[in-house]
Amino acid sequence: MNALRRHRVLEAIWGAPKGWRGTVVSVNHSDIGKRFVIAAFAFFAIGGVLAMMIRAQLATPGSAFVGPDIYNQLFTMHGSIMMFLFAIPMFEGLALYMLPKLLGSRDMAFPRLSAYGWWCYLFGGTILIASMVFGVAPDGGWFMYTPLSSKAYTPGINADVWLLGITFVEISAISAAIEITVSVLKLRAPGMRLDRMPLFAWYLLITALMMIVAFPPLILGSILLEVERAFDWPFFDPARGGSPLLWQHLFWLFGHPEVYIIFLPAAGVISTVLPVLARTRILGYGWIVAALLSLAFLSFGLWVHHMFATGIPHMALGFFSAASALVALPTAVQVFAWIGTLWNGRPELKLPMLYLLGFFVIFVIGGMTGVMLAMVPFDLQAHDTHFVVAHLHYVLIGGFVFPMMAGAYYWLPHFTGHTRDELLGKASFWLIFVGFNVTFFMMHLTGLLGMRRRVHAYPEEAGWTLLNLVSSVGSFVMAFGFALFAIDVALHVHYARRRRRNPWTAGTLEWAMPIPTPAYNIASLPTVSDREPLASSPDLATSLARGEGYLGEPRHGWRETMAVETTSGAIDHVVVLPGNTRLPIVTAIVTGCFFLCLLAGQYWLSLVPVAAVVALGLRWAWVLDWHQDIGPLPIGRGQTAPMHREAAGPPGWWGSTFLLVADGTALASLLFGYAFLWVIAPNWPPPERIEGGLMSGVLAAVSAAAGSLLARRCLTDGAKGLSGPARRIALAGVAAHLVTVLALATLGVTALPAPQEHAYAACSWALLAYALLHATIALLCLAFGCARIVAGQVSPQRTLELRVARLFSDYSAATLAIVLACLLAPSVMS
Amino acid sequence: MLWRISAGLILWAFGFSLLYALQGTGCAQGWDEVAFAWTTMLRAILVTTWLLLVAASFALLRLVRAASSDFEKRVTTATTLAGALALLVTGSPVALVSACT
Numbered sequence: 001m002n003a004l005r006r007h008r009v010l011e012a013i014w015g016a017p018k019g020w021r022g023t024v025v026s027v028n029h030s031d032i033g034k035r036f037v038i039a040a041f042a043f044f045a046i047g048g049v050l051a052m053m054i055r056a057q058l059a060t061p062g063s064a065f066v067g068p069d070i071y072n073q074l075f076t077m078h079g080s081i082m083m084f085l086f087a088i089p090m091f092e093g094l095a096l097y098m099l100p101k102l103l104g105s106r107d108m109a110f111p112r113l114s115a116y117g118w119w120c121y122l123f124g125g126t127i128l129i130a131s132m133v134f135g136v137a138p139d140g141g142w143f144m145y146t147p148l149s150s151k152a153y154t155p156g157i158n159a160d161v162w163l164l165g166i167t168f169v170e171i172s173a174i175s176a177a178i179e180i181t182v183s184v185l186k187l188r189a190p191g192m193r194l195d196r197m198p199l200f201a202w203y204l205l206i207t208a209l210m211m212i213v214a215f216p217p218l219i220l221g222s223i224l225l226e227v228e229r230a231f232d233w234p235f236f237d238p239a240r241g242g243s244p245l246l247w248q249h250l251f252w253l254f255g256h257p258e259v260y261i262i263f264l265p266a267a268g269v270i271s272t273v274l275p276v277l278a279r280t281r282i283l284g285y286g287w288i289v290a291a292l293l294s295l296a297f298l299s300f301g302l303w304v305h306h307m308f309a310t311g312i313p314h315m316a317l318g319f320f321s322a323a324s325a326l327v328a329l330p331t332a333v334q335v336f337a338w339i340g341t342l343w344n345g346r347p348e349l350k351l352p353m354l355y356l357l358g359f360f361v362i363f364v365i366g367g368m369t370g371v372m373l374a375m376v377p378f379d380l381q382a383h384d385t386h387f388v389v390a391h392l393h394y395v396l397i398g399g400f401v402f403p404m405m406a407g408a409y410y411w412l413p414h415f416t417g418h419t420r421d422e423l424l425g426k427a428s429f430w431l432i433f434v435g436f437n438v439t440f441f442m443m444h445l446t447g448l449l450g451m452r453r454r455v456h457a458y459p460e461e462a463g464w465t466l467l468n469l470v471s472s473v474g475s476f477v478m479a480f481g482f483a484l485f486a487i488d489v490a491l492h493v494h495y496a497r498r499r500r501r502n503p504w505t506a507g508t509l510e511w512a513m514p515i516p517t518p519a520y521n522i523a524s525l526p527t528v529s530d531r532e533p534l535a536s537s538p539d540l541a542t543s544l545a546r547g548e549g550y551l552g553e554p555r556h557g558w559r560e561t562m563a564v565e566t567t568s569g570a571i572d573h574v575v576v577l578p579g580n581t582r583l584p585i586v587t588a589i590v591t592g593c594f595f596l597c598l599l600a601g602q603y604w605l606s607l608v609p610v611a612a613v614v615a616l617g618l619r620w621a622w623v624l625d626w627h628q629d630i631g632p633l634p635i636g637r638g639q640t641a642p643m644h645r646e647a648a649g650p651p652g653w654w655g656s657t658f659l660l661v662a663d664g665t666a667l668a669s670l671l672f673g674y675a676f677l678w679v680i681a682p683n684w685p686p687p688e689r690i691e692g693g694l695m696s697g698v699l700a701a702v703s704a705a706a707g708s709l710l711a712r713r714c715l716t717d718g719a720k721g722l723s724g725p726a727r728r729i730a731l732a733g734v735a736a737h738l739v740t741v742l743a744l745a746t747l748g749v750t751a752l753p754a755p756q757e758h759a760y761a762a763c764s765w766a767l768l769a770y771a772l773l774h775a776t777i778a779l780l781c782l783a784f785g786c787a788r789i790v791a792g793q794v795s796p797q798r799t800l801e802l803r804v805a806r807l808f809s810d811y812s813a814a815t816l817a818i819v820l821a822c823l824l825a826p827s828v829m830s
Numbered sequence: 831m832l833w834r835i836s837a838g839l840i841l842w843a844f845g846f847s848l849l850y851a852l853q854g855t856g857c858a859q860g861w862d863e864v865a866f867a868w869t870t871m872l873r874a875i876l877v878t879t880w881l882l883l884v885a886a887s888f889a890l891l892r893l894v895r896a897a898s899s900d901f902e903k904r905v906t907t908a909t910t911l912a913g914a915l916a917l918l919v920t921g922s923p924v925a926l927v928s929a930c931t
Contacts, residue, residue, distance in 0.1 A: 194831060195901035286901050290835075290908035297839035298916060301846050313930050315853050315876075318923025319846065326919055330912070567831045675851075679858040 001553065003545045006523050009554045014106065014519035016580050025580040027111035028519050032118045033097025034415065040090035043125060045486075047081035050074050052479055055439070059472035061460040071456035072139035073158075077132055079142025080162065083258065084169050085125045087400055091265040092117070092176040094407065095204050097415075099180065101510035102198045104189025104528060106521050106561040107577055109182040109651040110175075112584050112620065117175035119588030124168030127595070131161040138162035141454065143251050144225070146236040146244040151229045157599060163226045164595045170219050171591065174662055177211035180204050182654045186563045186572070189509065190550060192528040193569040198508050199282060202289050203268025206296045207261055212658055213300070214257035216666035221250030224673070224766065230603070233755045233762035235673070241759035243681040245310060246673050252303035253669065260299040262396060264292060266403035267334060270356060273403075273410045274338055276506045277353045278345030281532065284337040291333035298327045308376050309383045317376050324374030328367060335364070351422040351429070355406035358433045359398055366394030369444070387447025390440045397436060405429075405485070412489065413503050417516040418496035424488040431481030438474025442467045501541060507532025512541040524549030524636065525562050528569070550636045562635070563644065563651065573647035574633050578624060587616045618784060621801070629797045646797040656804045660811050667770060667815055674763040674822060686753075686760035690827045693751025697820045700743035704775060704813040707736035711782055711809035715802040718785075718794050726794070726802070730786035733809065737779035740816065744772045747823075764823055771812075771819040778812035781805040834897065835905045838890050838913030845883035845917050849924060852876055857930035876924035883921065887914035 001009070016026035026032070054074050057065045066074065096114055100107055108114055131137045138158050140149040149159040184205040188197065224235045225247060234240035236247050275282045282288070301323035308317060338360075347353060369391040373379050382388060413419050446464045458464055502511035512534055513522050524547045530536040537543075547553065551560050551574070559577040564570060590612045597606035632640035644650040678684060710733035717726035748768045755765040785805040788794050794802060856862060856872035864871040890910050897903040 195899065286904040287908065290905045290912065293836060293839060293905070293909050294912040294916075297836075297843055297913075300843060301916075301920060313853070313857060314927040315923045315929045316850060318927050319850055319853075319920055322920040322922065323846070323916070326916055676854075679854055 001547065003523065003547070006547055006552065006554070007518065007545075010520040010523060011518055013554055013557055013579075014559055016519070022580075024585055025582050027115040027578065027580055027584065029096050029100055029108045029111060029114060030517060030519065030521075032111075032114045033093045033095070035118055036089050036093025036096060036121070038093075039122060039125070040086050040093055041486075043081050043085035043089070043129075045482075046129065047078050047086055048479060048482060050078040050081070052475060054078060055472040055475040057456060058458075058468050060469065061462070061465055062457050066456070068456045069139070072454075073132065073135075073137040075454055076138045076141055076162075077128070080128065080138060080166065082396075083142060083262075084166055085121075085128065087262045087396070088173055088258075089121055089169075090404060091207070091262070092121075092173070094269075094404070095176065095180050095208075095265065098411070098510060099183055099201065099204060100187065100561075101414075101513065101517065101521055102200055102508055103184065103187060104192065104509045104512075104522065104526050104533075105183070105187040106525075107187075107559065108179050109187050109575070110179050110655060111559075111577055112581060113175045113179055113655075115584035116588055117172035117179070119585050120175070120591060121169055121172035123588055123592040124165050124172070124595075127168065127592075127599075128161065128165040131158070131165070136161060143255065144247075145251075146225065146247045149225065150236060151232075160226065160229060160599055163222045163229075164599050167219055167222045167226075168592065168595045170215055170222075173211055173215055174219075177208040177215070178655050178658045178662070180208035181212065181658050182651050184208070185566050186649075186651055186654060187561060187575065188564050188569060189526050189528045190562055190564055190571045191526075191569050192564065194567050195286075196528055196531050196569065198531065199271040199285065199288060200268040200508075203264050203271065203292060206292055207264045207268075210257050210261050210264070210296050210299070212662045213665050214254050214261060216662050217250045217669040218254035220666045220669045220673075221247055221254075224250075226598070227766075228762075230598070230601070231755070233765070234759050235677075235762050235766075237759070238682050240757070241677060241681055241683045241686055242762075243677055243759075245307070245680070246676055248307050248310065249303070249676065250669060250673065252306045253300075255306065256303040257296075257299045259395065260295060263399040264295070266400045266407075267292070269403045269407035269410075270338060270359065271334075272508065273352050273406050274356055275341050275345065276410075276504050277350055277356070278342050278347040280341060280345030281507075282337065283340040283344055284333075285531070288334055288337050291330035291337075295327060295330040295334075298323055298330065302327060305374060305379070308379045321374055321376050325371055328371055331367060335360070351425045352406040352410040354426065354429050355402050355409065358429065359402035359406070362394055362398030362402060362433075362436065366391060366398050370395060382447060384453050385447035386443040386451045386453060389453055390443035390447060393436075393440045393443075397440075405432075408489070410504065411510075412492055413499050414510060414515050414517065416493050416496070417498055417514075418492055419499040419503055420488075420492050420496035424484060424491070428481045428484035428488060431484060432478050433481075435474050435476070435478025435481055439471050439478055440474075442471035442474070446471070502534065507535035509533055512544060514545075522549070523547055524552030526550075547636075550639075552636050562641070563647070571635070571639065571641050573642045573644050573650065574635060575644040575651060581623075583616065583620055583623075587613060587620070590616060614780070618780070621784065622787075625791070625793055626798060627793060629795055642797075645800055650800060652800055653803055653807075656807055660807065663774075663811070664815075667818070670763075670766060670770060671818070671822065674767065677759050677763060681759060683758075684760070686758040688753040688757060689760065690751050690753070690764065690823060692827070693747045694824060694828070696743045696747035696750065697824050700740050700747065700771075700775075701813075701817060701820055703736045703739035703743060704778075704816045707733050707740060707775075707778060707782070708806075708809040708813040710736055711778075711785075711802075711806040714782070714785065715799060715806050718789065718799050718802045719796050721796045723789050723792075723794065727786055727789045730782055730789060730802075730805075733782045733805075734779055734786065737775050737782060737809070737812070740775040740812075741772060741779065744768060744775060744816075748772075752823075767819045767822055771816045774808075774812040774815055778805070778809045781808040831898070831902055834893050835902065835909055837893055837906075838887055838910030839916075840913075841883070841887050841890060842913040842916045842920075845880075845887070846920055848883070849876060849880060849921055852879060853924075853929060862930045870929070872929050873924065876929070880917075880921040880924045884914065884917050887917050890914070 016022035234242045236242045304320035305324045446467045526549045563572045590609045594609035630643045714729040753761040755762045782805045785801045788801045861872035866874045
């Protein structure tokens with residue numbers, strides 16, 4: 001097969017139909033990645049317009065441009081859009097588009113999940129923007145502190161829009177995190193050991209793992225607050241044993257790692273772009289990996305520094321103040337590695353480099369003010385002033401927007417296949433750089449002079465007028481810069497000249513493919529023996545196009561790519577990915593209906609979309625059917641490898657495992673909340689505790705353990721090819737899980753006090769609901785496994801569904817034991 | 831490998847959470863008002879826990895021996911030392927400042 005014929009065949013396999021049908025059914029990572037990037041930029045523009053309205057309001061004292069009610073919506077939506085609808089999705093889009101190309105793969109591990117995440121993001125974001133149009137946008141600040149966001153003080157649906165809309169969008173974040181993690185760990189080119197991975201992949205892997213742990217506390221907190229608002233369960237009401245501080249803990253458990261979740265991908269862009277423009281290799285690869293690992297962990301020990309002013313004891317303040325200062329060290333290691341790389345090389349002052357230099361200036365200033373705010377005495381003075389606003393914009397715009405702009409100009413030729421001169425780009429850089437510093441440097445000063453955040457007006461005699469006016473003028477200059485950037489990109493897409501492959505003479509694999517990239521990325525997959533494969537093999541691109549790598553011969557219309565052993569990069573198996581389908585958009589629409597039902601207060605009606613989502617989920621898994629064993633497949637170069645369904649660790653198993661890690665973090669957060677309220681909150685002990693329920697609890701625990709053991713036995717029999725016994729055992733397992741569900745329901749109804757009475761009862765019901773949900777999921781997984789056996793789709797080689805069912809049964813039994821211990825201990829010990 | 835290069839930092843995360851939980855629980859239970867040797871029971875528990883955690887985190891440096899490549903050795907050494915030093919610094923308030931006020 002010649003190169004042109006190969007291209008046509010692969011394009012037919014991996015591409016999507018033209019027009020609307022293609023838009024709806026495409027699951028290709030390049031399509032989804034580009035959509036994320038474009039939509040995120042559109043939301044950035046909306047957030048930017050809101051920011052200009054805020055600055056217009058604050059330009060003069062006592063301004064009547066907007067009233068306080070609208071102003072509250074403006075700053076709340078500005079923060080929420082920038083954090084949830086711009087920064088995270090922008091990095092997700094870049095990751096989805098770029099990661100397979102950097103790793104020498106043809107797609108991400110779960111293409112349908114990418115597409116589902118995209119539609120959830122689009123629909124969730126649309127709900128939030130629509131609320132603004134209808135005048136019911138969230139108005140309690142982007143961190144939605146209780147009691148302001150509780151029903152008593154926000155009786156309308158403004159807070160519900162935030163809680164439900166953001167949770168809807170977060171589905172896409174968790175999807176992307178699992179997708180990125182599994183893709184980096186498994187879907188790399190053969191030979192790409194972990195220490196040969198491009199640094200960008202390390203950054204994305206660690207960011208994705210952080211998301212898996214950081215987002216569940218926010219999702220849990222949002223669910224608890226929504227339940228409090230909807231059903232009066234008093235998690236955050238101090239009069240009934242709740243605490244507003246619990247919300248702050250749950251929010252900032254997410255919120256501070258979030259800052260690094262935003263920064264790290266941008267730092268990955270720097271570590272990728274800077275050495276290329278410095279015409280050298282990155283200095284201190286291993287030190288950077290160590291630094292970003294340290295940064296990831298330490299970033300989880302900072303959350304209380306947002307709560308220094310809440311009256312926490314000195315010792316706890318000391319823990320978090322020390323961690324907040326310490327986190328500057330791994331950041332500094334990276335900054336010094338970048339400076340060393342520049343020093344080591346022969347830097348060219350191309351447009352991306354200009355943005356990187358801008359990053360250095362702005363981010364270092366932001367880091368310095370961050371260390372100032374980490375010191376408790378200073379923080380108590382500057383807390384909730386415009387100094388904090390200045391700091392966070394220096395860190396987030398300096399640490400995210402500038403590197404991403406560098407990345408945008410660096411990779412634009414990859415997206416479009418075009419290049420153009422840099423004049424307009426340089427003009428936009430200077431407008432943004434100067435406008436940014438004029439806007440936000442002034443805020444340090446107004447903050448130090450005592451100007452509070454979130455005030456819609458200030459008196460003339462406060463002495464802040466000139467500084468605010470200059471700041472507002474700067475913001476408009478910056479906005480012109482971003483508008484110029486958008487125009488420059490549009491010209492680049494439509495009017496620039498075609499460009500050859502690899503215009504920067506870079507060494508990473510994304511430049512080994514034609515630009516713009518075909519749907520399948522590369523005609524055959526390389527063997528990697530260097531961190532910069534193109535630098536060590538300049539003819540690699542041609543050789544791969546000729547089909548001289550792995551999987552160079554398309555077959556059966558399969559979307560094939562290679563999976564490797566996690567650490568060594570040795571060939572593990574061939575993954576056959578699912579093709580285009582409407583399932584992701586249909587599932588996202590039904591998921592959206594669930595959130596809209598809740599928003600409309602139609603709680604019983606919301607059970608309909610829940611049932612539909614379950615049915616679609618089963619359909620989602622069912623269509624990946626495989627009726628016979630395939631055996632080892634030829635992969636080129638005289639080698640063979642098993643197909644993923646016959647391999648020991650296919651992506652589906654890894655994805656389920658990381659989903660359970662996120663799930664476990666949600667449970668840990670709930671347990672933390674329960675313990676926190678028990679120890680810290682006022683009005684404890686509760687007036688009424690659990691009474692009885694021991695027998696139901698023991699029955700639930702025993703049946704869950706039996707379900708887990710039966711799932712294991714079912715897998716053992718399935719792996720031996722004993723389909724009859726495996727089916728019967730799976731049915732017995734389903735029955736055991738059903739008993740668990742019934743026993744838990746009985747425990748709740750007969751022994752627990754009403755959830756509205758006290759936070760103790762509310763937490764107990766929440767824990768019970770968690771256990772009940774997971775027993776139901778385990779039941780469904782095992783029932784699905786049973787159906788697979790009946791349909792003849794399980795063999796000694798093909799046991800994936802049974803392994804996943806075992807995983808969920810084990811998880812359900814283990815978490816049930818923890819939940820029951822928490823529920824029953826008070827009554828047993830009293 | 832991923833476990834090995836993260837072990838020191840995982841221990842830091844565990845130790846940091848443990849110290850914070852012990853401080854909160856101890857204050858709620860009034861352990862800071864119970865005299866113990868030359869100090870209070872809460873401080874004795876916290877300082878002992880902290881020192882044990884720091885010792886354990888330095889002991890984790892033995893993991894470096896099991897590393898299979900120079901890259902893994904370098905990263906494991908750096909992250910284990912980072913975890914140990916972080917425990918030393920972020921746990922130091924247990925010996926330096928008031929526990930419950």
